[in-house]
Amino acid sequence: xxxxxxxxxxxxxxxxxxxxxxxxxxxxxxxxxxxxxxxxxxxxxxxxxxxxxxxxxxxxxxxxxxxxxxxxxxxxxxxxxxxxxxxxxxxxxxxxxxxxxxxxxxxxxxxxxxxxxxxxxxxxxxxxxxxxxxxxxxxxxxxxxxxxxxxxxxxxxxxxxxxxxxxxxxxxxxxxxxxxxxxxxxxxxx
Numbered sequence: 001x002x003x004x005x006x007x008x009x010x011x012x013x014x015x016x017x018x019x020x021x022x023x024x025x026x027x028x029x030x031x032x033x034x035x036x037x038x039x040x041x042x043x044x045x046x047x048x049x050x051x052x053x054x055x056x057x058x059x060x061x062x063x064x065x066x067x068x069x070x071x072x073x074x075x076x077x078x079x080x081x082x083x084x085x086x087x088x089x090x091x092x093x094x095x096x097x098x099x100x101x102x103x104x105x106x107x108x109x110x111x112x113x114x115x116x117x118x119x120x121x122x123x124x125x126x127x128x129x130x131x132x133x134x135x136x137x138x139x140x141x142x143x144x145x146x147x148x149x150x151x152x153x154x155x156x157x158x159x160x161x162x163x164x165x166x167x168x169x170x171x172x173x174x175x176x177x178x179x180x181x182x183x184x185x186x187x188x189x190x
Contacts, residue, residue, distance in 0.1 A: 020095050022129040022137055023189040024061050027052040030172070030185035032067055034080065037178060045069035045080045049183065053088075061088045063102060078112035084123065097130040106145050121147035127156070135162040143174075152176045160187060 030049040047069035055061045062085075069080045086104030093099050104123040109116060127141025141156045153176060160170030172183040 022098050024053050024055045026187050026189045028185050028187040030183040032181055032183040034179055034181045043071055043073055045071035059090050063088055076113045081109045083107040099128050101126050119147040119149055152178055
């Protein structure tokens with residue numbers, strides 16, 4: 001009986017310790033749908049995104065994301081590939097909430113029918129991540145991207161439900177003047 005009580009106490013203590021702050025060491029896979037806000041044509045590519053984050057010190061982290069999406073425009077298969085590689089800093093605002101900033105390299109490629117257009121540039125992101133309960137994390141951020149021919153500011157919101165300290169599923173939504181992206185994700189914390 002004492003062993004059972006000790007096992008329960010240790011599992012509760014470890015779950016509580018995990019929920020104390022957002023995890024920054026993770027890999028994530030997502031299904032994403034993007035809607036371009038252009039009145040001249042309809043382009044709504046969907047596909048997959050892979051991302052991850054790793055703390056390199058107590059507060060500094062590296063992050064990366066790659067997405068591959070496709071759709072048809074007038075019968076032509078058009079691919080949208082996006083890459084983000086960043087360096088970030090997190091600040092523990094409270095036991096359950098972190099503020100963060102990221103400086104990133106951004107690359108966007110649109111290709112189809114033997115043609116391609118590629119733009120790269122930089123991004124700046126400021127946001128917040130918070131464990132609102134022991135198994136629910138919410139996040140919000142503002143991101144500015146400056147590419148070769150264009151710049152844009154977007155707002156991102158999302159939430160993850162932790163099935164265990166290591167596994168979570170969630171939703172995300174990002175919107176700007178030019179496009180909106182909805183994602184369904186699965187995350188593994190390490």
